Amino acid sequence: xxxxxxxxxxxxxxxxxxxxxxxxxxxxxxxxxxxxxxxxxxxxxxxxxxxxxxxxxxxxxxxxxxxxxxxxxxxxxxxxxxxxxxxxxxxxxxxxxxxxxxxxxxxxxxxxxxxxxxxxxxxxxxxxxxxxxxxxxxxxxxxxxxxxxxxxxxxxxxxxxxxxxxxxxxxxxxxxxxxxxxxxxxxxxxxxxxxxxxxxxxxxxxxxxxxxxxxxxxxxxxxxxxxxxxxxxxxxxxxxxxxxxxxxxxxxxxxxxxxxxxxxxxxxxxxxxxxxxxxxxxxxxxxxxxxxxxxxxxxxxxxxxxxxxxxxxxxxxxxxxx
Amino acid sequence: xxxxxxxxxxxxxxxxxxxxxxxxxxxxxxxxxxxxxxxxxxxxxxxxxxxxxxxxxxxxxxxxxxxxxxxxxxxxxxxxxxxxxxxxxxxxxxxxxxxxxxxxxxxxxxxxxxxxxxxxxxxxxxxxxxxxxxxxxxxxxxxxxxxxxxxxxxxxxxxxxxxxxxxxxxxxxxxxxxxxxxxxxxxxxxxxxxxxxxxxxxxxxxxxxxxxxxxxxxxxxxxxxxxxxxxxxxxxxxxxxxxxxxxxxxxxxxxxxxxxxxxxxxxxxxxxxxxxxxxxxxxxxxxxxxxxxxxxxxxxxxxxxxxxxxxxxxxxxxxxxxxxxxxxxxxxxxxxxxxxxxxxxxxxxxxxxxxxxxxxxxxxxxxxxxxxxxxxxxxxxxxxxxxxxxxxxxxxxxxxxxxxxxxxxxxxxxxxxxxxxxxxxxxxxxxxxxxxxxxxxxxxxxxxxxxxxxxxxxxxxxxxxxxxxxxxxxxxxxxxxxxxxxxxxxxxxxxxxxxxxxxxxxxxxxxxxxxxxxxxxxxxxxxxxxxxxxxxxxxxxxxxxxxxxxxxxxx
Numbered sequence: 030x031x032x033x034x035x036x037x038x039x040x041x042x043x044x045x046x047x048x049x050x051x052x053x054x055x056x057x058x059x060x061x062x063x064x065x066x067x068x069x070x071x072x073x074x075x076x077x078x079x080x081x082x083x084x085x086x087x088x089x090x091x092x093x094x095x096x097x098x099x100x101x102x103x104x105x106x107x108x109x110x111x112x113x114x115x116x117x118x119x120x121x122x123x124x125x126x127x128x129x130x131x132x133x134x135x136x137x138x139x140x141x142x143x144x145x146x147x148x149x150x151x152x153x154x155x156x157x158x159x160x161x162x163x164x165x166x167x168x169x170x171x172x173x174x175x176x177x178x179x180x181x182x183x184x185x186x187x188x189x190x191x192x193x194x195x196x197x198x199x200x201x202x203x204x205x206x207x208x209x210x211x212x213x214x215x216x217x218x219x220x221x222x223x224x225x226x227x228x229x230x231x232x233x234x235x236x237x238x239x240x241x242x243x244x245x246x247x248x249x250x251x252x253x254x255x256x257x258x259x260x261x262x263x264x265x266x267x268x269x270x271x272x273x274x275x276x277x278x279x280x281x282x283x284x285x286x287x288x289x290x291x292x293x294x295x296x297x298x299x300x301x302x303x304x305x306x307x308x309x310x311x312x313x314x315x316x317x318x319x320x321x322x323x324x325x326x327x328x329x330x331x332x333x334x335x336x337x338x339x340x341x342x343x344x345x346x347x348x349x350x351x
Numbered sequence: 352x353x354x355x356x357x358x359x360x361x362x363x364x365x366x367x368x369x370x371x372x373x374x375x376x377x378x379x380x381x382x383x384x385x386x387x388x389x390x391x392x393x394x395x396x397x398x399x400x401x402x403x404x405x406x407x408x409x410x411x412x413x414x415x416x417x418x419x420x421x422x423x424x425x426x427x428x429x430x431x432x433x434x435x436x437x438x439x440x441x442x443x444x445x446x447x448x449x450x451x452x453x454x455x456x457x458x459x460x461x462x463x464x465x466x467x468x469x470x471x472x473x474x475x476x477x478x479x480x481x482x483x484x485x486x487x488x489x490x491x492x493x494x495x496x497x498x499x500x501x502x503x504x505x506x507x508x509x510x511x512x513x514x515x516x517x518x519x520x521x522x523x524x525x526x527x528x529x530x531x532x533x534x535x536x537x538x539x540x541x542x543x544x545x546x547x548x549x550x551x552x553x554x555x556x557x558x559x560x561x562x563x564x565x566x567x568x569x570x571x572x573x574x575x576x577x578x579x580x581x582x583x584x585x586x587x588x589x590x591x592x593x594x595x596x597x598x599x600x601x602x603x604x605x606x607x608x609x610x611x612x613x614x615x616x617x618x619x620x621x622x623x624x625x626x627x628x629x630x631x632x633x634x635x636x637x638x639x640x641x642x643x644x645x646x647x648x649x650x651x652x653x654x655x656x657x658x659x660x661x662x663x664x665x666x667x668x669x670x671x672x673x674x675x676x677x678x679x680x681x682x683x684x685x686x687x688x689x690x691x692x693x694x695x696x697x698x699x700x701x702x703x704x705x706x707x708x709x710x711x712x713x714x715x716x717x718x719x720x721x722x723x724x725x726x727x728x729x730x731x732x733x734x735x736x737x738x739x740x741x742x743x744x745x746x747x748x749x750x751x752x753x754x755x756x757x758x759x760x761x762x763x764x765x766x767x768x769x770x771x772x773x774x775x776x777x778x779x780x781x782x783x784x785x786x787x788x789x790x791x792x793x794x795x796x797x798x799x800x801x802x803x804x805x806x807x808x809x810x811x812x813x814x815x816x817x818x819x820x821x822x823x824x825x826x827x828x829x830x831x832x833x834x835x836x837x838x839x840x841x842x843x844x845x846x847x848x849x850x851x852x853x854x855x856x857x858x859x860x861x862x863x864x865x866x867x868x869x870x871x872x873x874x875x876x877x878x879x880x881x882x883x884x885x886x887x888x889x890x891x892x893x894x895x896x897x898x899x900x901x902x903x904x905x906x
Contacts, residue, residue, distance in 0.1 A: 059777065061781015061785070065781045066781070067398075074398075074488050074489050075822075077822075078488060079820075079822060081490070082486075085483070110544055112390065114569045114570075115390060115396075116569070183601065183604045187608040188604050191608060191609070195601060195604040195605045195610045196596065196601050196610070197605075198568075198572075200566075200571075200572070292597060292601075294601065295571075295597065295601055295605075297568070297569070302570065308776075308777055
């Protein structure tokens with residue numbers, strides 16, 4: 030197992046280096062450079078200034094040369110400077126990363142706590158009223174556009190009822206204390222959770238129905254085990270494997286993809302940071318942000334592989350190590 | 352009295368007292384919603400509206416343009432002019448006509464750490480500004496200063512290499528604290544990264560305005576508290592918080608739910624959103640619309656053979672009803688533009704060719720230009736070419752897309768087939784406009800300032816090309832020798848009356864030649880609580896926050 034993990038970590042590092050080149054290259058193919066954006070915001074910047082600034086920022090160099098410079102510095106731990114935030118890249122990323130992790134861990138945990146039992150319950154009573162109701166709710170969650178759901182939650186709970194703040198973070202609202210911090214999180218977490226529950230419930234239901242059709246489940250039932258024991262002890266572990274795979278792949282998407290929720294709730298997280306960096310031509314920030322998303326997907330995939338082994342005794346990485 | 356009654360009364364008294372505390376707090380603090388966070392706090396590196404708005408609270412320029420559109424002293428004591436003798440004509444060492452301008456800084460002006468603001472700070476700022484590797488974006492103003500004489504701690508003289516009419520306006524020179532930032536400039540190439548404005552942005556020594564920044568959370572919010580060392584009129588609010596909320600629907604929800612007290616006019620809702628907000632909630636807020644210097648227009652690609660005919664350009668303008676657009680889409684809050692010069696500007700000329708909605712005139716001009724036949728309602732010429740254009744703008748800009756659709760239908764009624772072909776702002780400004788890749792019509796805005804000479808947009812030497820590395824902003828490719836001469840003359844003409852005559856001629860040529868179709872001047876919408884007084888929208892690039900000490904709570 031240890032050798033497997035080491036091998037996977039090495040593979041992941043190679044993927045990250047290749048991705049850094051691909052992302053840098055793709056950003057280089059985008060039209061315009063930071064100086065073009067600067068000119069459009071400031072009519073006082075002359076053509077002479079533009080040329081001087083391009084040379085100053087190294088934008089007159091070919092793309093490959095700029096990439097190699099970046100890579101050389103990155104290997105020594107210097108990931109560059111964010112032009113948009115006038116800070117070293119990590120100084121801009123860390124607070125956003127913290128915010129995103131709080132948001133994601135809360136919403137993912139909540140979504141799983143609700144979705145997994147709901148999916149199992151629906152799967153064990155297929156085509157019943159309960160199953161139809163759970164499916165209907167799941168489809169409603171999947172179909173609701175996140176920006177609409179966000180605005181709806183704000184209108185109801187912040188504007189009409191006035192129970193919760195409309196967005197931002199606790200310190201932006203001048204609040205302090207645990208409850209105050211939680212109050213600012215409730216609406217964005219709710220929006221992300223509602224959007225996530227639907228998908229996870231559907232996956233869990235489908236996977237559990239498939240598992241319950243397996244021969245060993247029939248055998249377990251034939252042995253006279255209770256239905257709860259059959260479902261929770263024998264079926265659940267196997268049924269979780271596809272769900273774990275989806276979760277692992279979702280991790281990276283969620284990390285950079287909570288953009289709409291973050292924008293609607295004025296929540297300064299990674300999704301918005303990466304979006305702003307790409308639109309603002311902030312190469313260093315966008316690159317490191319996207320690489321973090323890549324790394325998270327790879328870590329998620331590795332964790333999923335490790336989880337497979339514990340969920341399904343038939344999966345054993347020891348043979349692969351030999 | 353029953354126990355229940357006592358409890359209810361006590362509860363009510365407690366709630367009322369809590370409410371009172373809440374109101375008192377709300378009025379000693381002001382929370383402003385803005386849509387953008389500054390990319391740097393350095394006054395001279397990069398220019399952006401969010402930074403100007405923030406610095407309005409924390410800093411003062413030497414000079415600025417007041418809400419009455421006059422250059423005034425903020426950090427200086429008297430505006431130098433040729434008449435009062437503080438500006439003197441002189442020759443430069445290489446024999447050109449130059450000017451010496453002497454300023455005196457306010458005697459009590461100090462930085463937030465108590466160190467006086469002096470001539471040494473001004474000289475340091477100039478050294479940074481003119482250094483090619485300091486990262487300062489607009490350096491032309493610094494390059495024009497040949498020398499600075501330090502007369503004393505508070506007095507200095509600029510020797511400028513040319514005599515421009517705005518010789519005494521140094522509003523773009525953001526004075527830097529030499530006692531803090533000089534050490535960071537020892538290696539000029541590293542200054543952009545090392546400057547205290549970004550590495551230590553809460554250092555009180557960086558500010559000399561009524562407030563100092565005490566919290567800065569990128570992308571989220573900033574907090575400002577009273578600057579104890581401020582020498583001017585004390586501001587009314589103990590604390591001002593600026594919350595960054597980019598999504599305008601969320602911004603609206605926040606002001607309705609009390610999360611913020613006001614929405615900045617400079618960085619807030621579009622006018623159509625504000626007009627809709629006024630209809631729904633106008634009775635609860637104080638809403639001011641102020642037309643400004645953001646000039647919405649359509650650049651015409653003059654390399655296009657059809658658009659080279661001035662009659663076609665004029666017909667395009669005659670066939671659209673800009674008054675109706677302004678009235679119906681913007682509640683009449685955004686005035687129709689006739690040239691790039693705003694009617695609030697003293698150089699504005701009213702007696703120039705104008706193009707009210709007139710289909711008869713449009714028809715006559717197009718017929719005369721050879722577009723008389725119509726096939727399925729669209730005009731064709733003798734060679735059976737169709738009168739067809741592409742109109743491009745920034746995709747996702749709701750207001751522009753709305754205007755674009757109205758224009759398209761009005762032009763169709765005139766027999767002109769206009770097709771919408773929008774691009775994301777990044778592509779539109781990064782490639783299509785700046786490299787002149789649009790085929791016919793490009794709709795966007797220019798941000799101007801009072802009496803701003805449109806040299807970069809109208810002079811023939813400012814046409815972007817591969818040879819000049821796509822420098823300049825004359826994207827239409829407009830060439831008119833008389834216009835070139837006027838642009839050069841205006842900048843150097845010191846006499847106001849003579850200059851006004853030149854401006855008149857410039858506007859007449861612009862309105863006749865129509866290198867661009869003027870649409871309207873964008874208005875800023877200030878949404879404020881009814882209890883807030885003293886906010887005076889300027890309509891130009893100097894933000895309302897520069898006069899924050901006049902803001903108060905209604906008595």
